[in-house]
Amino acid sequence: MIQKIKSFGLDGIDGYIVDVEVDVGRGLPSFTLVGLPDTSVKESKERCISAIKNSDYRFPVGKIVINLAPADMRKEGAIYDMAIAVGILAASEDEVTSSSVCLADFAFIGELGLDGEVRRVNGVLPILLSAVKLGIKKVIVPLANAEEASFVEGVEVWGAENLTQVIDFLRGEETSLKKIEQNSFASVAHEQNELRINDVDMKFIKGQYIAKRALEIAAAGGHNILLIGPPGSGKTMLAKCLPTIMPDLTVAESFETTIIHSISGALDNGLIVKRPFRSPHHTASRIALVGGGSRAMPGEISLAHNGVLFLDELPEYPRSSLEVLRQPLEDNCITVGRAHATVEYPASFTLIASMNPCPCGHFGSRTQKCSCGGAARHNYLRKLSGPLMDRIDLHIEADGVTYGDLSSTVNEEPSRDVKTRVEAARALQRTRFGNKSVHCNAKMTQAMVKKFCVLDAAGEQVLRSAFEKLQLSARAYSRILKVARTIADLDNSTDIKAEHVTEAVGYRSLDRKYTV
DSSP states (O other), rough: OEEEEEEEEETTTTEEEEEEEEESSSSEEEEEEEESSSSHHHTTTOOOOOOOHTTOOOOSSEEEEEEEETTTTTSSSSTTHHHHHHHHHHHHTTTOTTTTGGGGGGOOOOOOOOBBBBBBOSSSSHHHHHHHHTTTEEEEEGGHHHHTTOOOOOOOEEESSSHHHHHHHTOOOOOOEOOOOOOOOHHHHHHHHHOOOOHHHHOGOSSHHHHHHHHHHHHTTTEEEEEOOOOTSSSSHHHHHHHHOOOOOOOOHHHHHHHHHHHTTOOHHHSSOOOOOOOTTTTOOOHHEETTTTEEEEEHHHHTTTSSSSSSSSSSOOOOHHTTTTTHHHHSEEEEOOOOOEEEEEOOEEEEEEOOOSSSOOOOOOSSSOOOOHHHHHHTTTTTTTHHHHHEEEEEEEEOHHHHHHHOOSOOOOOOHHHHHHHHHHHHHHHHHTSSSSOOOGGGGGHHHHHHHBBBBHHHHHHHHHHHTTTOOOOHHHHHHHHHHHHHHHHHHHOOHHHHHHHHHHHTTTTTOOOO
């Protein structure tokens, strides 16, 4: 007897229907699984056999053939276990469903333990969102994924703890299978904001007024920023404060971010409502940064989508790892190509990097003497290419703070107040760009730059002088205009004035000082 059960696979951040076709017939006992399965899918045979037997159901004796269609799409993971087990029981002529339940209406997602336990799987949120688009109305998922699944509207979802609950539910019997109630983004965002502990805040940073001003500009316009300074000057603390002054995630951004974390297995539970802050170690490989592996999984730049990617000690990263950032910094996405899959992941993040100016860390310091020679500085900085530095809008020297700064009792401005100005500037940008996909100045296209970044004669003169004196590239010219537009927005100015251009140029004055 042949039975067809619906499940889902993942192609990047999109789900697609997988028809689990089970044929249980006469013949010598065998178990064949086809449809381009990977090793973990092939191993479902042993998990399903044990789960069925240990749940006190009869495992059929005969020739069992299971096909995962479409056969040209590679199937990965243990996500099909529940569908395979249900299909085997249904195809073996057992009464799996009651007259009021149609198996064709359901999709099944979940890994099985040997005792029949239904275990958590990755990617439930993107799968359910795709199920809504594809017209699937009823889905059974692991109960451990219930919170993640509760935010999807337009589909009925049940959470299962074990295989027995699923079969009893399909038979119409009394069962503890739980229908997952709808949750809302607003309630979760409010709850997490109430629980948030402000152990990282701009008010704890003494001095560094230029760096804090640059952080405000970076948050307001979505600009990339590089902090250069001696050890202990507060670069890392400044970087960690950036998410605290960025606008709150919108509902759409929250779902985009949660989908990526769900696919990668980095999602603890529920919905992500705070902007992610990713800080990979400088030993991270290219694949760790951009994504890849045998399953073409998302990397750090995608996990930082809609948030912050912090690269501490920038020159310590392998140059090959840094150079792979150039394309996603421009395109806001990354295409990961592997032998079995080519997947495009979003990667719209704000890059904040920090570095010492030399190996000893004191080159150019007002208070410390550098002990490095020219060759040592050259070797230290040669990993930073001109094209990469071109893509960083703000280059800031964060020199060491004085004792007077640290011992001052003056209250520094808290992140909450800075965030208010940032959100006002972002509101101006949303109004300016309308319903376009661009939401901040840093992501403007060249056509938008030409339209929204018009300079007066004084501003043109300032930019022309800087372009010639600093020997800037065409990309640096465009990015200065975008930064000037953001500074004007923070001043609530419709026009970009000469002082806005002057400040924007000041943040590029290190463009050639620290590249080789």
